[in-house]
Amino acid sequence: MHTIEMSAQEQEQAIETARQVAAEFSKLGPQADKDNTFAYPSAAIMKDSGLVGLSVPKEFGGMGADIWTTCKVAAELSRGDPGIALAYNMHYIMVGILNGSFTDDQRKEWLPRIADGDILCGTFSEERGFGGLADTKAVPQPGGGWKLYGKKMWGTLSEVSDIWSGSATITDADGNLPTDFEARVAAESNFIVALDAPGTAPGLEIRKTWDAMGMKATGTHTLVFDGFYVPEDGYCGEMRGGVFASLEWASLLFASVYWGLAIRCYEETRAILRTKHTGPIFSADVGADLKARDIGYIQDGVGEIAYRNELTRRVIQATCRQLIEGDDDDWDPSMRPALIGMAKVFSTENAAHVTHKAMRLVGGASYRRGHVLEKLYRDAAAGPFQPLTEDQTYMYMGRLELGTGQDDDE
Ligand SMILES: Cc1cc2nc3c(=O)[nH]c(=O)nc-3n(C[C@H](O)[C@H](O)[C@H](O)COP(=O)(O)OP(=O)(O)OC[C@H]3O[C@@H](n4cnc5c(N)ncnc54)[C@H](O)[C@@H]3O)c2cc1C
Known part of the structure; x- marks a missing residue:
């Protein structure tokens, strides 16, 4: 599960790149904190650095970083600015978790895109926190796929994300959540969807609600789903099993x-x-x-x-x-x-x-x-x-x- 693909020299190079990116983050972070806003220029900096594809395996075009190298990169970014680093950390978290639950076809579809610089957010938490089973509904559509309805309260990085990922509970055709507890756990699922433009898709609204004591540059806004379409191949397996396994x-x-x-x-x-x-x-x-x-x-x-x-x-x-x-x-x-x-x-x-x-x-x-x-x-x-x-x-x-x-x- 945790294989080493990078040479020691490649690992050191990735960390050095992270130091250079961190120097840019340290210039952006204090102002983003003051203005209570996401540090928008950070997205281009991350994409240009190649670090978006850090932990994507080499066979899919990424750098192939193992978990310890990824941790060291995250720490370096945070030395620059913890708020901006925590935002992109969500990307690294989702790459690691989804890589563990993707099918082979999904790996071929998504990992090269991420290696090329597509940024990914991961929204699970709702009003009832991370522990609450997703109240966001995934309603099956007659032609296949699902439409999502509900609200995620903690949408870190969402404004610059090219890809959305997160959880919702599959309902019956009429939008009713399972009433049996075990059935509800089994129906809570992970999904992945390419957005039309960063943070933009029909049926998806980002409400700029983030106003917290710290970590302001994470841009942890509320995501509202109202008929947001997830195609059939966007299904990434059972939610709790997938997340806890990785x-x-x-x-x-x-x-x-x-x-x-x-x-x-x-x-x-x-x-x-x-x-x-x-x-x-x-x-x-x-x-x-x-x-x-x-x-x-x-x-x-x-x-x-x-x-x-x-x-x-x-x-x-x-x-x-x-x-x-x-x-x-x-x-x-x-x-x-x-x-x-x-x-x-x-x-x-x-x-x-x-x-x-x-x-x-x-x-x-x-x-x-x-x-x-x-x-x-x-x-x-x-x-x-x-x-x-x-x-x-x-x-x-x-x-x-x-x-x-x-x-x-x-
Ligand atoms: C800066 C920041 C960024 C974030 N970004 C994201 C994001 O991008 N995506 C995302 O999905 N979430 C994100 N979160 C949300 C975070 O992961 C939590 O879901 C959120 O803080 C609410 O969870 P809670 O534990 O405070 O609340 P609750 O789940 O309501 O918990 C309340 C209390 O119950 C306890 N509790 C809850 N569940 C259990 C359990 N199973 N066993 C024992 N005790 C339990 C908790 O420890 C806590 O004391 C972010 C949070 C922060 C602070």
Whole structure:
């Protein structure tokens, strides 16, 4: 499942390209954050860089990046700007998940297009979150295919997407959802559709509702479907089975965006604290002219951030390596999502911790709007909401350890 196609040199080249793209993202990100808008020029930058086809296998014209290389690219992009990186991360997540559930014909149809630069969004979450079974209906059409009706609340990247993918529940011919729970789970399906132009197709409306604390450049708007047509060959299999079978592409890529955010936080904090002088002060540390870097707790704090970020890298890298080496074959299948999700939980918690810590070390200036740490702190706050959440991960693990649902003598 996780084969290595790239040479070490090709991997390094992809990461170097990501660094160059990240430099452009870092110029766009603060303004997009200020204006609460998607960073539109980022789409051409991504397409020109070739990184849209990063994880498409070589036989379909892509770069053939494995999961660890893709994670490192995601982290580099996030060092440039976490909001813009999280948007394109959704593309990488969907390429990984759909590649796992495509038929051979679908692989031949979609992967070369993506390798050529077609951007993909992935919309699952509705009003009832990611856990709620899709209330969006896929109503079978007499001539074949489905028409979609409903609303996706979290449409990251949708405005520049050439391809839509996401979930809907197949109904009967009259548009009635299955009433039986198991039948409803089985009817919840993934679909993929080429759009007429980025974010544009009959029966699809993007409502610009995104107004959040951080991650503003993701452009996570609401998608409204009113008769949006999905042809027969746009069916990509059962939704939960498909997503959970390839959950690593979500968990580890989310983890990598927040890892990149934490590295950026460290780099900015270190740069500030290396040169900061207090001038004459009278506070916990008294001095005629104190250098911030000579204060003990600042040394400890910077060390702690470096230490935690390095641990985060190790957790993501080790999890990728476990998958590449097939260690997961020996895992209890019901624990697989949580065992992979651990890396995401670790990384998102780390990002929240280090941004908070960095602000304390740098001082009150970092609390002002427009300060680089103020933005990173707000962006980091989005981490817990992407699946699997901390609570879900802990609960799955705790449930299995406690034997919840089993008889006492089992
Ligand atoms: C910046 C950003 C971008 C996003 N982009 C996208 C996107 O492109 N596509 C997309 O589909 N979604 C996207 N999402 C949505 C995200 O994945 C969640 O669906 C969304 O945050 C709502 O989920 P929730 O867990 O907060 O809400 P709910 O699902 O309502 O959860 C509420 C509470 O119940 C808990 N809970 C829910 N389900 C379970 C369960 N099965 N077991 C145990 N506990 C559970 C949750 O942990 C939480 O505490 C994005 C979110 C953010 C913040």
